[in-house]
Amino acid sequence: MLIIDDIKLDYSDVLIKPKRSTLKSRKQVDLLRTTKFRNSKKVYSGIPIMAANMDGVGTFKMADELAKLNIFTCLVKTYKTNELVEFFDCSDLVQLTYRKQNVAMSIGTSDGDMKKFRNVYELTEGKVKYLCVDVANGYTEMFSDFIYQLRLNHPELVIIAGNVVTGDMTQELILNGADIIKVGIGPGSVCTTRIQTGIGYPQLSAVIECADAAHGLGGHIIADGGCTCSGDIAKAFGAGADFVMSGGMFAGHDEGGGRVIPKNYLSNEINMKSGEQYKETKMFVQFYGMSSETANEKHFGGLKDYRAAEGKEVLVPYRGSVDNTVQTILGGVRSACTYVGAGKIKDLPKCTTFVRVNNTHNRVYE
Numbered sequence: 399m400l401i402i403d404d405i406k407l408d409y410s411d412v413l414i415k416p417k418r419s420t421l422k423s424r425k426q427v428d429l430l431r432t433t434k435f436r437n438s439k440k441v442y443s444g445i446p447i448m449a450a451n452m453d454g455v456g457t458f459k460m461a462d463e464l465a466k467l468n469i470f471t472c473l474v475k476t477y478k479t480n481e482l483v484e485f486f487d488c489s490d491l492v493q494l495t496y497r498k499q500n501v502a503m504s505i506g507t508s509d510g511d512m513k514k515f516r517n518v519y520e521l522t523e524g525k526v527k528y529l530c531v532d533v534a535n536g537y538t539e540m541f542s543d544f545i546y547q548l549r550l551n552h553p554e555l556v557i558i559a560g561n562v563v564t565g566d567m568t569q570e571l572i573l574n575g576a577d578i579i580k581v582g583i584g585p586g587s588v589c590t591t592r593i594q595t596g597i598g599y600p601q602l603s604a605v606i607e608c609a610d611a612a613h614g615l616g617g618h619i620i621a622d623g624g625c626t627c628s629g630d631i632a633k634a635f636g637a638g639a640d641f642v643m644s645g646g647m648f649a650g651h652d653e654g655g656g657r658v659i660p661k662n663y664l665s666n667e668i669n670m671k672s673g674e675q676y677k678e679t680k681m682f683v684q685f686y687g688m689s690s691e692t693a694n695e696k697h698f699g700g701l702k703d704y705r706a707a708e709g710k711e712v713l714v715p716y717r718g719s720v721d722n723t724v725q726t727i728l729g730g731v732r733s734a735c736t737y738v739g740a741g742k743i744k745d746l747p748k749c750t751t752f753v754r755v756n757n758t759h760n761r762v763y764e
Contacts, residue, residue, distance in 0.1 A: 405754075406603040409630040410587070412752040413732060419739035424732040430468065433640065435577035436616040437549060438556045440527065444468040444500060447631065447727065448742065450645035451475060451504040451532055451697070452688055453656040458485055460720065463653045465496035467536060467724055470641070472530045472755040474559070474688075475504045475696050486522045494525070502528035507544045509639040512633065519552075520691035532580070534591065534689060537567055542574050549575025556614050563599035565611030572617035573612060578641065579617065581608045587646040591708045592713045602637055602752075609638030609747075628730025635731070636750030649685040650714040651723065658716050675731030681716035713719060 451472035461471035505511035560580025585600035621639035687709020
């Protein structure tokens with residue numbers, strides 16, 4: 399048994415300290431980032447924010463809408479082979495270009511997942527550029543070996559692998575062939591892994607440590623989960639994340655395809671004639687973790703008898719088109735950059751000083 403006494407932090411534990419800036423306007427901030435990946439040698443150019451591979455988020459419609467805005471999407475793992483082939487083998491050249499540059503197919507590590515990927519890859523003649531290999535526990539020897547074999551067979555593929563939260567496993571997966579490591583265990587709004595298992599790591603510290611480990615090898619990381627607002631996304635970039643992935647912030651939109659559920663509430667206003675409270679209706683959309691009982695019932699015929707659900711179902715406010723949310727997110731990140739003098743999003747870590755909050759003695763971390 400070992401106890402780590404070092405303080406570990408979540409996004410809510412810090413704020414970013416403002417600094418003198420020469421930027422005159424948010425318009426001057428460049429959110430586009432060009433990245434060459436260590437193992438595949440492929441180049442990415444876009445806004446490094448990602449929609450997660452979750453039901454109601456990582457859909458074809460969401461991917462197409464976000465791709466137009468230079469934002470990335472990891473598709474849900476549950477799409478069938480013929481659906482994926484139709485999506486990635488699109489006859490519209492403009493749309494096909496968007497999809498190749500900004501969309502990843504997602505799989506697990508089962509034989510069925512690998513067979514599906516091979517079929518899609520062959521039938522689309524290699525039009526799948528990004529593959530997200532997504533498992534809850536990225537610490538198994540089997541997972542590391544899977545990434546190694548995948549790299550051997552597909553040297554040209556951009557491989558996203560996770561999830562992990564420590565520098566040692568980040569390095570192992572990069573050395574075994576992954577280009578981008580997903581960092582985060584349990585921080586998501588509909589994830590209950592920390593409650594069910596006691597396993598996890600405060601997300602901000604995980605991002606800082608894994609980014610340091612990855613960058614030393616020329617690799618990259620995704621800060622996956624835990625962001626509830628644009629300020630959290632800015633903190634993740636400030637901590638060294640190359641990409642930031644979110645599920646909850648992209649849930650509840652038309653493009654996610656979730657069922658809209660009306661709920662009636664009593665208003666604070668009183669009808670002067672009847673003396674009764676007015677009733678108002680608010681719209682919500684179902685959102686759930688991909689290890690929840692709901693997801694297991696929908697996709698896998700229910701929970702297996704040897705496991706427990708590690709996710710929950712919630713109702714999120716209906717938000718309409720995702721365009722409005724994207725504008726809010728990007729506006730917040732641009733504003734954060736102007737507060738610290740970062741003209742480019744890639745410069746944010748060099749300009750960030752975190753101040754600890756919610757404790758008796760605030761401390762500053764450069």
